[in-house]
Amino acid sequence: MPNKNEFDVIVIGGGITGAGTARDCAMRGLRVLLIERHDIATGATGRNHGLLHSGARYAVKDSESAEECIRENKILRRIAANCVEDTGGLFITLPEDEESGYGLDYQAKFLEACNKAGIEARAISPREAIEMEPSVNPSLIGAVVVPDGSVDPFRLCSANVTDAVLHGAKVLVYTEFLDFIREGDTILGVKVLDTRSGQTAEYRAAVTVNAAGIWGHGVAAKAGVNIGMYPAKGALLVFGHRVNNVVINRCRKSADGDILVPGDSVTVIGTTSTKVPFEECDHMEVTPEEVKLLLREGCALCPSLASTRILRAYAGVRPLVADDSDPTGRSISRGIVCLDHEARDGVKGFVSITGGKLMTYRLMAELATDAVCRKLGVNKSCTTAQTPLPGSMDGRIENVSKRFEGKPTAGQKGAAGRQGDMVGKILFETEADKQLVCECENVTLAEIKYAVRELGVSNLEDLRRRTRVGMGTCQGTLCIGKAAKALAEALGKPELAGKLAADYLDERWKGMRAVGWGDTLREMEFMQRVYKYQKPFSYDEV
Amino acid sequence: MKFDVIIIGGGLAGMTAATELQKSGLKCAVVAEGLSLHNTSRKEFAEAGGTLLAGDRVVSGKLSSGKLLSVRTEKLxxxxxxxxxxxxxxxxxFSRGIVADMDKVYEPLFGLDVEYDADRSAWFDASFAAPQKFLEFGVKICNCHALKDGEEIINLFPAGEVLAGISCAQGDATDRIRSSAMDAVSAIRRK
Known part of the structure; x- marks a missing residue:
């Protein structure tokens, strides 16, 4: 009988890169273990714009990245239809861009570069741009339409994990990598800590893949390998409703706060780029300076942002990697970095996959899996570019919704939008199941039960990443008591409700504190009033 | 239009003060945006003969040598x-009696003196459940009078949550709000 602690490959990191790699490895028939110290999509994966890049942003400076992006853009629309929204995108030129050398001459250069990279781009008049996206800055002097979109990174990551499991992978969340098991120059596996039970365990595999994002620096160091990484913090703001329906970019050299992305019920502006120390990566706080900068640049794209309530602020860390070919370590590789540490450092059984971006996660996973297969002597080719993810099989939500008896309710429509063809597994058995728990995002009790049953949820943050519960305009103010009760009951631990709610509120509070003035502060006072003074659930027992 | 007392705001503090004052024979008017108006207190005030300007809000006031002479409302x-x-x-x-922007906290109608911490990082505690300093901010008073640039406005009496030190998160908020309203009532009666 095979040892349950033995695998062909261990993947460290439950972000999109690790999830994609686990899926690809499992689809090629490997026995896979994925370990993640928190929950899936808790690092940079869940802390970005959620932009489905067309690649246009890179077209002028970096044609290779641009071509990579548009290829993956087309693939994701196919395999992850349920995670992608085809909003289209605009690159706008403002009068002040003329003065800084990014006027209409630059637009012509931009168009040419896009078309050369295979990105369908066409210039439209300012009037057409305003008709297409009424919230755009009306003083624009030019606009280019590109095939940008938005992508839900939580859903995308969850779909990859789900599919990996369907293909036999074992996924352990809340399992922290402690150290390698090593014999001479060969990595034999990993020692881990179950952060919930406090138990340690050992798992062995012929190959271990480091897909831990910025934390991969520390993972590699444990193997005695140095990857020159730069943590680059990016701050973003979420606005209280969907201000724009089309992605708005600034047509100039990439700068801070020049992309505005609509996603589900909100709009996100970002981002900044600041080098931060490694110690800060676990405790990101958005500063007032970053907020000011994002607001200023955001208002240039879309003036109505000035009077729109900011829901919250958040920040992620990009895992930028120093180019191995540059001995000074100063030049940064923006592309995908796949390192076979046997060839590079003489450490056997160890591969790192890093750099890259959300958009190219599938390609990163393919490259990492190719490297794993070479090491294992497995000759199977990658099929992830052709095989749709769970939830995206039917493609069209209209088809999925037909499975409901009669006219689907708002909650059922919401569930179909989020879970795609997986919605068939959500059981609307009683009237209570159909009741909405989260009214901003239309999440029903049935969907919460499904997430607990099928998607590995153990707290409200996990639930939020899989169902969007509490992510809407009220930030959980009006639903978290209900959601905590429903989750605690679904978990079979009703006594946990108060603790679940308190932890969730602390997390929401963190995002609101950074933007705590104006209408956000009004909301914060309201939140305090609801939970402290009126005490809808027994907060005192927390 | 002329009244003995105009009460700005129809929440617990405003309606408590208004009803008490009206019952003691003063001619009162309450200007209140609808939402916060409690049916019972509204009825009691109306039965006592008070004037209710519901669904309206004060937008400005005329101040002269330490006194508030009159106010204007949105609808009138x-x-x-x-x-x-x-x-x-x-x-x-929430009701915009106090407004915070990125750099300061202010009282929007009359520019009254507000007690707040200039250091924004001190406004919040990281734990949602802990006491939050921003809830303690509010207008300052001296002898129950509002202050502007350190000078008392001798006929303007703040009451309820607009005051520094009174907040919705306090367990005894209702008592504090009522008692601040009664303080204003006593001060007006003494005059």
């Missing part, structure tokens, strides 16, 4: 509502 436009005394019961952030 140019009409000046005069009174001998005024109660400011406009609440805190």
């Amino acid at each position: 436009g140019d009409v000046e509502l005069e009174a001998a005394d005024f109660v400011l019961a406009s609440g805190k952030y």
